[in-house]
Structures are given as structure tokens and as C-alpha cells.
Amino acid sequence: MPVSARQARYLDALGVARYARRVAGEGMPDKSAVAPTLATVEEAPQPFRAPADMTQPAAPAPVTAMAVNRNVPGANTATDWPGLIAQIAACTACGLSRTRTKTVPGIGDRQADWLIIGEAPGADEDASGEPFVGRAGKLLDAMLRAVGLNRQRGVYITNIVKCRPPNNRDPAPDEAAACAGYLERQIALIEPKLILAVGKVAAHNLLGTQEPMSQLRGKVWRWRGTDLPVVVTYHPAYLLRSPLEKRKSWDDLCLAQDVYRKRAAESA
Structure with missing residues (x-):
């Protein structure tokens, strides 16, 4: 799947420039025309549009591991x-x-x-x-x-x-x-x-x-x-x-x- 210029720039900044160029198929934008690091990216990325079967929140599974241990002194009692x-x-x-x-x-x-x-x-x-x-x-x-x-x-x-x-x-x-x-x-x-x-x-x-x-x-x-x-x-x-x-x-x-x-x- 082709990547956008922003996505290729993101991949480039995160250290996968060759992969980004290969997937994009059209080569990376000229280095002088894009920011070399994510610190200078000015445009916000386009929202990711999820497939129809992913747009509704999934029902959470029963919480087990993160159940609060109420025997811990002071747990969840701090007011500030x-x-x-x-x-x-x-x-x-x-x-x-x-x-x-x-x-x-x-x-x-x-x-x-x-x-x-x-x-x-x-x-x-x-x-x-x-x-x-x-x-x-x-x-x-x-x-x-x-x-x-x-x-x-x-x-x-x-x-x-x-x-x-x-x-x-x-x-x-x-x-x-x-x-x-x-x-x-x-x-x-x-x-x-x-x-x-x-x-x-x-x-x-x-x-x-x-x-x-x-x-x-x-x-x-x-x-x-x-x-x-x-x-x-x-x-x-x-x-x-x-x-x-x-x-x-x-x-x-x-x-x-x-x-x-x-x-x-x-x-x-």
C-alpha cells in the first residue's frame, strides 16, 4: 500500500527511510523540501479512517490483573x-x-x-x-x-x-x-x-x-x-x-x- 508524503517522512525520521522509499514506490521527497526530524513537522497527520467493523468501541474484557489491591495502605487516597x-x-x-x-x-x-x-x-x-x-x-x-x-x-x-x-x-x-x-x-x-x-x-x-x-x-x-x-x-x-x-x-x-x-x- 503506498504511503503519503507525511507517512514517509514519519518513517524516515524514525529510521526506516529505505523501507519508506520502497513502499512509497516513488522515492522520498527531496531532503531540502522536508523536515529531517519529527521535531519540525508542521502539518498534522490525516486521521486514520478505520474499517466499518472497527469504528465501534469494543466491549472491554473483565479486568483482572489491574484490579486494585485494597489492602495496600494509602492506595487511591491521595487528594492532590x-x-x-x-x-x-x-x-x-x-x-x-x-x-x-x-x-x-x-x-x-x-x-x-x-x-x-x-x-x-x-x-x-x-x-x-x-x-x-x-x-x-x-x-x-x-x-x-x-x-x-x-x-x-x-x-x-x-x-x-x-x-x-x-x-x-x-x-x-x-x-x-x-x-x-x-x-x-x-x-x-x-x-x-x-x-x-x-x-x-x-x-x-x-x-x-x-x-x-x-x-x-x-x-x-x-x-x-x-x-x-x-x-x-x-x-x-x-x-x-x-x-x-x-x-x-x-x-x-x-x-x-x-x-x-x-x-x-x-x-x-
């Missing part, structure tokens, strides 16, 4: 951001507290319309206390810039769990449950118009399903039976390992932007 950050910093509700360097509550615009949720901090995040740093973080930033967003404006970024699992393994269900109250409170404080679930671990925990990414992408889900839409895309770390999948991430971002615009228009 300082209180919530302090609770996360002092949390000892699961074994991850014994191996962490820093807690990683999140970063960004606390009145954001987009809430980006990944799986868990890695080594760089554990050291810095900030989510999505290093190569994966830079790629995520480039993806967000493609739709006119950044960490300081319009986006808040966090994870399912706030402490690094040893050896960067996936968070266990009890660890996700221990942190679920904090994520709930973040959602309540931010009041986002859209959740972008980044990676299958985040999607599985948020939606309570074990379906593969091929079944989760391209659909609009709802968070826990509410009207808050959830769109699923690949984790940047996966895209670094599988660069040819970056084209699909463009479709996901366009779908998310389309959903966001419709929701914003409805609430205007």
Missing part, C-alpha cells in the same frame, strides 16, 4: 499531586520496593488530554526517576511530536508499575495490583480524554485481556467500562528491535488522534 507522589515514594506494598533505586511516578502535563501508559521502569528510569528515557524514550518523543505533542504540553507519561522489576522482567499481577490505586488516582487527577497504552503488557493490564497485539491494535477500547477511550500501540523498545513495524505505529497514532478529536469536539 504532592500527596500522591509522596505515597508512591514511600510505598512498600510489593517486593519491588526492596530493589528499586527511585520510584518513577510519571512526568508531563498534569492537565493533559493524552495519558501515555507503559509497562514498567527500566534501568535508566530507575536511575533517573523519569519514565521513558534513553533510546526508547527518544523514539517515543519523536512519535509524539509527529502529532504535535511533547512531555511538557498535552501529555502525561507513566507506567503500570512505578518501580523497576529486576532484570527488566514484566511486572507480576500482584505488583500491578499494588500500583493500581496510584494509577487510578493519576487518571482521576488528570482527567484525560484518551489513554494510549504502549506495549502489550500495558494493554493486557489496562484491558484485562491476554489477546495478542494484532487483536488489540486498530480498535477503540474503554477503560473499565467508562467512556474513557484506550488505543493500543507498540512499545518503543519493540519498535527499536523491529523497525519495519514503525509504519503500523503511524496508523495507531492517527487512530488515537482521530478518537481524541472526536471526544474533544463532543465535550466542547
Whole structure:
């Protein structure tokens, strides 16, 4: 399927220029005529028009892994951001507290319309206390810039769990449950118009399903039976390992932007 000039530019900036040129069939636009990085993209991407069988929100599966552990002291009780950050910093509700360097509550615009949720901090995040740093973080930033967003404006970024699992393994269900109250409170404080679930671990925990990414992408889900839409895309770390999948991430971002615009228009 041919790609548009914008899509080819997106792929080029994300490091798959040869693939973009081959798929486009007509060659990339002249380098002097296009921005070399996503930071200078001025045009908003065209909304992704989903097939008819994907336009209606899918019914969410029963939530399991992200069920809140109500035995966690202070879970979901903070009334403001300082209180919530302090609770996360002092949390000892699961074994991850014994191996962490820093807690990683999140970063960004606390009145954001987009809430980006990944799986868990890695080594760089554990050291810095900030989510999505290093190569994966830079790629995520480039993806967000493609739709006119950044960490300081319009986006808040966090994870399912706030402490690094040893050896960067996936968070266990009890660890996700221990942190679920904090994520709930973040959602309540931010009041986002859209959740972008980044990676299958985040999607599985948020939606309570074990379906593969091929079944989760391209659909609009709802968070826990509410009207808050959830769109699923690949984790940047996966895209670094599988660069040819970056084209699909463009479709996901366009779908998310389309959903966001419709929701914003409805609430205007």
C-alpha cells in the first residue's frame, strides 16, 4: 500500500527511510523540501479512517490483573499531586520496593488530554526517576511530536508499575495490583480524554485481556467500562528491535488522534 508524503517522512525520521522509499514506490521527497526530524513537522497527520467493523468501541474484557489491591495502605487516597507522589515514594506494598533505586511516578502535563501508559521502569528510569528515557524514550518523543505533542504540553507519561522489576522482567499481577490505586488516582487527577497504552503488557493490564497485539491494535477500547477511550500501540523498545513495524505505529497514532478529536469536539 503506498504511503503519503507525511507517512514517509514519519518513517524516515524514525529510521526506516529505505523501507519508506520502497513502499512509497516513488522515492522520498527531496531532503531540502522536508523536515529531517519529527521535531519540525508542521502539518498534522490525516486521521486514520478505520474499517466499518472497527469504528465501534469494543466491549472491554473483565479486568483482572489491574484490579486494585485494597489492602495496600494509602492506595487511591491521595487528594492532590504532592500527596500522591509522596505515597508512591514511600510505598512498600510489593517486593519491588526492596530493589528499586527511585520510584518513577510519571512526568508531563498534569492537565493533559493524552495519558501515555507503559509497562514498567527500566534501568535508566530507575536511575533517573523519569519514565521513558534513553533510546526508547527518544523514539517515543519523536512519535509524539509527529502529532504535535511533547512531555511538557498535552501529555502525561507513566507506567503500570512505578518501580523497576529486576532484570527488566514484566511486572507480576500482584505488583500491578499494588500500583493500581496510584494509577487510578493519576487518571482521576488528570482527567484525560484518551489513554494510549504502549506495549502489550500495558494493554493486557489496562484491558484485562491476554489477546495478542494484532487483536488489540486498530480498535477503540474503554477503560473499565467508562467512556474513557484506550488505543493500543507498540512499545518503543519493540519498535527499536523491529523497525519495519514503525509504519503500523503511524496508523495507531492517527487512530488515537482521530478518537481524541472526536471526544474533544463532543465535550466542547
